[in-house]
Amino acid sequence: MTWTDLKTALAGDGYVASDDLAVALQLALSLGRPLLLEGAAGVGKTEIARALAQVRDTRLIRLQCYEGLDAAQAIYEWNYQRQLLTIRAAAEGGETGKAVEDRIFSRDFLLERPLLAAITQEVAPVLLIDEIDRADEEFEAYLLEILSDFQVSIPELGTITAVTRPVVILTSNGTRDLSDALRRRCLYTYVEYPDRVTELNILKARCPDVEARLADQIVGFVQKLREEDLEKTPGIAEMLDFAAALMGLGIADLTESPAVLQSTLTTLLKTQSDQAQVTPEVAGRIAGKAA
């Protein structure tokens, strides 16, 4: 499969990827390297993993990172409660010693967390490590080990080696700089906000019912809005919500009713100061330019 095939396949699934992103994805697949995606919130970094899983017809395993994420939540954990109950039951049944011990430290009592689950699948899944920049640096080091060896050591069970190599996609919003070691191991792509044509294609792929003229206006409006000095720039998901809201209200032209336009702006502007800044006059001006 070349990158153009991949791009077409993704487009068939409703994800319009830029050429840069398609090439990087194709390389990540063929070279077996993790792919690190950076970019502003709402440019479709997480969505690409879902689309890729759809295209390859495999599972998507997602690990959402947060501050304080540790190995127990990311890799594996013993099911303590079940182990305790088993010990109690075994003691009443007169079973003791090594047999019980072997039983409670078997795979049945292991709770698989995303990273372990990802390497034990029969069919290579897509592993999405979302917002890696939120996790602590210690966790990043741990992740590096797994990403390079694709194996996990469990003291009681021994080493579990990957059956298949998952396709790994990492995303980062840049709340902190990632370590050089992690960057070096990954392929890298910076995902920009899409240009007008791409965004129009996205809108058409996601909301096929929207009329061409309105679609053009919506995309033009959002693109112009991104140039305004806002606290939180609207992403693609917001644009789709906006389109859905307009269609739900049966609007055919953005400039037709300023009051309705203003009320639907709640789908695009997510902070109080942004809403205060984009007054009906400003919205009208932008809509006029976009039309």
Next chain:
Amino acid sequence: MSRVTKFSGRDPGPSARVAGFMAHLRDNGLRLGVAEAEIAMAALAEVDAVRPEESCRALRAVCTGCKDDAERFDDLFDSYWMDMGRVKQKVVPGQTSAKNDSVHSSRDARGEDVASSGNVTAPDDDGGEANSGGTGKLIATKQKNLAHKDLRELVRPEEIEQAEDVARRIGAALRDKRSRRRIAAKKGDSVHFRKTIRRSLSTGGEPLRLLRKKRPDRTRKIVAICDVSGSMSVYSRVFLAFLAGLMRADTAADAYLFHTRLVRITEALRDKDAMRAIGRLSLMADGFGGGSKIGPSLMRFSETYAKRFVDGRSVVLILSDGFDTEPPEMIAGALQKLKKRGCKVVWLNPLKGWADYTPVAAGMVAALPFLDAFKAANTLADLMALEKELATV
């Protein structure tokens, strides 16, 4: 005419050309190892390498690691592979002198200017423009133009070493702040009761091992913003050395320059060659030594970068004299916005070191209510003396 570079017939082949390209990237400050060259080859085999734009995309995915690098990559790619059909004589750069060729600086190791201009590592000519006709590499050039002052003339390598030491101490003084909460630790100052009781279950309710907890040190991130406008040019030397030192001593630190606009210089200063880092800086700080717009620059900082890099655990160091050409309300507004992110703001003003100094500059007066500390700093020694005072911020 094809824009693609023609390679000399004697060169050893495609793999050597890729290796040459990797060396070219390394010369321009991208951190790449042998492993990357290998992946680059594999990546080129995967795409249609005959088409330049595809090779460029593939190599960009492999060779870059952050946004700044990715943005520079296209130019670097073009300068090596798309040389307007000129013949490239040497694919693999040879060792041209006994000096370490990984250090590209127009000064020698003692910080003196190399007398002859236009050697391999510094393609200067009198016009100050990099000579695009030769086979030289694209690196920072020494500029004679005053509006385009070379910061390397201001900073010397030995100063950076000294500054690194100072920065490390100040960093340490500012950085470690004890947390209010406690976490489990092998050598803690108090008993972790919850954990001890829970662990005692495995010994039949008998707390055989006492587990402990302590207050961990939470590292604080230092964000330095340096004013390089005309009024500050006397002090720029100290402050730039300090910034360079800070970035080398503390991997989490973040640095910015401003005069009439704000530039992020973190990536440039992380360059492993200190003098080349300053060289890259001069290219970025176009307009260095001109007027100052403190208010708008700080405002821009708090509206853009601060959202990503400043949180409750940050200390923002502002190095400026407070002479602003814009209305002082801007500074107050920007600092207020910045303070809302929960950070500490420390202003180091070189003028404060003067006898009988009072902060009369309107900008400075406007800023005072928002500062956690307002200190003097003219020389490296002064900065060193700040260590104790900053520890209590």
